[in-house]
Amino acid sequence: xxxxxxxxxxxxxxxxxxxxxxxxxxxxxxxxxxxxxxxxxxxxxxxxxxxxxxxxxxxxxxxxxxxxxxxxxxxxxxxxxxxxxxxxxxxxxxxxxxxxxxxxxxxxxxxxxxxxxxxxxxxxxxxxxxxxxxxxxxxxxxxxxxxxxxxxxxxxxxxxxxxxxxxxxxxxxxxxxxxxxxxxxxxxxxxxxxxxxxxxxxxxxxxxxxxxxxxxxxxxxxxxxxxxxxxxxxxxxxxxxxxxxxxxxxxxxxxxxxxxxxxxxxxxxxxxxxxxxxxxxxxxxxxxxxxxxxxxxxxxxxxxxxxxxxxxxxxxxxxxxxxxxxxxxxxxxxxxxxxxxxxxxxxxxxxxxxxxxxxxxxxxxxxxxxxxxxxxxxxxxxxxxxxxxxxxxxxxxxxxxxxxxxxxxxxxxxxxxxxxxxxx
Amino acid sequence: xxxxxxxxxxxxxxxxxxxxxxxxxxxxxxxxxxxxxxxxxxxxxxxxxxxxxxxxxxxxxxxxxxxxxxxxxxxxxxxxxxxxxxxxxxxxxxxxxxxxxxxxxxxxxxxxxxxxxxxxxxxxxxxxxxxxxxxxxxxxxxxxxxxxxxxxxxxxxxxxxxxxxxxxxxxxxxxxxxxxxxxxxxxxxxxxxxxxxxxxxxxxxxxxxxxxxxxxxxxxxxxxxxxxxxxxxxxxxxxxxxxxxxxxxxxxxxxxxxxxxxxxxxxxxxxxxxxxxxxxxxxxxxxxxxxxxxxxxxxxxxxxxxxxxxxxxxxxxxxxxxxxxxxxx
Numbered sequence: 001x002x003x004x005x006x007x008x009x010x011x012x013x014x015x016x017x018x019x020x021x022x023x024x025x026x027x028x029x030x031x032x033x034x035x036x037x038x039x040x041x042x043x044x045x046x047x048x049x050x051x052x053x054x055x056x057x058x059x060x061x062x063x064x065x066x067x068x069x070x071x072x073x074x075x076x077x078x079x080x081x082x083x084x085x086x087x088x089x090x091x092x093x094x095x096x097x098x099x100x101x102x103x104x105x106x107x108x109x110x111x112x113x114x115x116x117x118x119x120x121x122x123x124x125x126x127x128x129x130x131x132x133x134x135x136x137x138x139x140x141x142x143x144x145x146x147x148x149x150x151x152x153x154x155x156x157x158x159x160x161x162x163x164x165x166x167x168x169x170x171x172x173x174x175x176x177x178x179x180x181x182x183x184x185x186x187x188x189x190x191x192x193x194x195x196x197x198x199x200x201x202x203x204x205x206x207x208x209x210x211x212x213x214x215x216x217x218x219x220x221x222x223x224x225x226x227x228x229x230x231x232x233x234x235x236x237x238x239x240x241x242x243x244x245x246x247x248x249x250x251x252x253x254x255x256x257x258x259x260x261x262x263x264x265x266x267x268x269x270x271x272x273x274x275x276x277x278x279x280x281x282x283x284x285x286x287x288x289x290x291x292x293x294x295x296x297x298x299x300x301x302x303x304x305x306x307x308x309x310x311x312x313x314x315x316x317x318x319x320x321x322x323x324x325x326x327x328x329x330x331x332x333x334x335x336x337x338x339x340x341x342x343x344x345x346x347x348x349x350x351x352x353x354x355x356x357x358x359x360x361x362x363x364x365x366x367x368x369x370x371x372x373x374x375x376x377x378x379x380x381x382x383x384x385x386x387x388x389x390x391x392x393x394x395x396x397x398x399x400x401x402x403x404x405x406x407x408x409x410x411x412x413x414x415x416x417x418x419x420x421x422x423x424x
Numbered sequence: 425x426x427x428x429x430x431x432x433x434x435x436x437x438x439x440x441x442x443x444x445x446x447x448x449x450x451x452x453x454x455x456x457x458x459x460x461x462x463x464x465x466x467x468x469x470x471x472x473x474x475x476x477x478x479x480x481x482x483x484x485x486x487x488x489x490x491x492x493x494x495x496x497x498x499x500x501x502x503x504x505x506x507x508x509x510x511x512x513x514x515x516x517x518x519x520x521x522x523x524x525x526x527x528x529x530x531x532x533x534x535x536x537x538x539x540x541x542x543x544x545x546x547x548x549x550x551x552x553x554x555x556x557x558x559x560x561x562x563x564x565x566x567x568x569x570x571x572x573x574x575x576x577x578x579x580x581x582x583x584x585x586x587x588x589x590x591x592x593x594x595x596x597x598x599x600x601x602x603x604x605x606x607x608x609x610x611x612x613x614x615x616x617x618x619x620x621x622x623x624x625x626x627x628x629x630x631x632x633x634x635x636x637x638x639x640x641x642x643x644x645x646x647x648x649x650x651x652x653x654x655x656x657x658x659x660x661x662x663x664x665x666x667x668x669x670x671x672x673x674x675x676x677x678x679x680x681x682x683x684x685x686x687x688x689x690x691x692x693x694x695x696x697x698x699x700x701x702x703x704x705x706x707x708x709x710x711x712x713x714x715x716x717x718x719x720x721x722x723x724x725x726x727x728x729x730x731x732x733x734x735x736x737x738x739x740x741x742x743x744x745x746x747x748x749x750x751x752x753x
Contacts (some may be wrong), residue, residue: 134715141728
């Protein structure tokens with residue numbers, strides 16, 4: 001990883017001093033810069049230049065895993081997260097009961113996501129569901145995780161492999177270069193130019209893919225989001241689910257629509273508190289969004305592929321969850337038939353006609369019903385890990401993720417304890 | 425014109441008995457008709473049964489009050505004709521030939537649903553015809569481990585969306601049922617407990633689930649009032665061969681098969697899926713049973729049945745696209 005300060009020698013010295021300790025301690029890039037450049041005159045030139053193999057945009061469910069995987073596989077990696085912590089829906093959204101890692105009595109998703117979940121639960125003294133037991137409802141095999149521990153452990157794992165975290169930053173413009181990409185990012189008090197070979201877009205809404213002008217899919221009306229909170233009794237993180245209210249029309253397309261969703265969600269919580277006259281014990285800072293843009297990929301996962309458990313030729317991870325489309329009137333999950341384990345093809349993570357960019361998470365190329373099952377956390381973690389491997393191998397071999405040998409991807413995934421389709 | 429003389433109404437006891445018999449008979453008749461034409465309701469059936477007992481008592485009193493004329497009737501030849509008619513009608517209704525079945529089938533009360541279980545060397549066929557427009561046939565094709573000389577124990581029942589037993593289609597009253605069909609026995613106990621807790625109200629939302637989709641009345645699933653939003657339910661089979669040792673296990677556990685039935689998406693044919701085997705769990709002294717995926721502890725038991733096919737003939741319902749009720753186009 002190479003960082004170059006383009007302003008003063010003093011800033012360069014301080015910057016390098018702090019980044020020099022990145023191997024031993026966590027590098028919080030934006031915070032570092034605010035401390036140094038707070039008195040700098042405003043200009044529009046990037047203040048920082050960061051050169052990495054892999055840039056992960058979005059430190060949510062998939063992005064966190066993708067970054068750790070890229071780091072472990074030897075890629076210099078920078079992860080941008082516009083909020084204040086890693087984990088996304090699981091931490092900031094508070095949906096701290098990820099699933100599903102198992103299907104039909106066997107674990108089908110493991111790897112780094114499972115490692116993080118397992119460590120969080122063990123450190124918290126929590127419990128795991130018995131995967132040998134047939135759940136009456138699919139959510140019985142979701143795992144209660146302490147969201148706070150998860151976020152910290154995720155940071156620790158990034159730190160351990162030298163993944164640089166940049167909170168409060170997001171890409172503002174992107175240009176193609178002979179070696180990959182030049183991405184100009186902003187955060188408050190920070191302007192950073194990132195030169196990278198590969199981008200993993202884990203923004204949830206394929207925002208980088210959109211900035212590059214590749215087509216994306218979006219429904220006229222999104223599934224409702226959920227605002228998570230707890231009123232009345234105290235909240236025990238990692239032991240229980242909290243209360244939830246639908247936020248109809250919740251849309252994470254941009255900061256304005258996300259603001260509206262959060263204000264609407266919090267207003268609903270306030271109304272409930274006033275009505276029930278109970279103490280508000282817990283409130284997540286952000287609405288949990290279910291749906292946004294999906295990419296138009298090299299391969300589309302259809303609901304038929306999903307419900308039939310189609311084994312794609314280029315399958316890179318498993319998925320498992322009922323078809324779970326939330327509507328204004330609620331949700332009626334349609335469980336998968338016994339024995340069915342859907343798979344996710346590499347082609348569904350590649351924007352059609354693109355090079356040097358891969359997505360992971362809920363923006364996977366899929367039709368709406370397939371996406372309603374694919375969007376859940378364990379599946380997104382599986383995708384994140386596979387995207388991390390594909391991007392790293394592409395960066396090392398000077399190729400594009402879609403042209404990386406599938407055998408190589410599978411081997412690296414296995415080396416990092418992931419379950420490759422067909423292995424479980 | 426002479427004023428008509430007032431009829432002699434007899435003593436208070438006579439008047440009271442006669443009037444009470446007549447009035448309670450009206451209740452008995454109306455509740456009887458309702459019990460036949462309406463889906464099963466514990467309120468209606470309970471009213472009919474208990475008023476029926478009262479009527480029996482009153483009829484005895486009525487007979488005592490009118491013993492003389494009755495004796496006269498008994499000495500007439502008409503008694504033989506009425507006796508033959510009564511016995512004949514009872515016999516025909518009990519034997520249930522086709523036309524009688526058709527009349528009974530008109531009832532929307534699933535209590536008198538027509539159930540039939542047949543076995544052969546190839547398999548077992550269970551018919552459950554709660555309605556002429558809703559005929560269920562469950563065909564269990566026997567597997568290699570099935571011994572017709574020593575057939576396995578079987579229970580078949582329906583469960584609501586909250587996994588509560590709502591109706592047993594095939595069960596057993598033998599004393600060792602608890603041992604050989606433990607899961608069905610447990611489900612029945614939970615059902616009885618929930619019914620008791622509900623105080624007779626069959627819509628036991630608080631007991632079964634916070635949702636409103638957990639009625640204990642089978643009619644709510646098979647012949648739902650809200651035809652636009654039918655509720656899915658499950659048919660469950662527990663099968664167990666006594667003393668079927670496997671490797672180091674002296675007796676393999678029972679196996680549970682199930683299929684979900686969703687009238688919103690009517691399927692004529694559905695295959696039963698193996699769920700696993702039941703296992704008792706005690707947490708803080710409270711009994712519960714969970715199903716576990718079939719593992720290496722299960723061998724030949726998997727071959728008791730080769731396959732289970734559920735066929736539902738919905739008559740006009742299926743041709744109307746499933747969301748439309750009986751007879752609606």
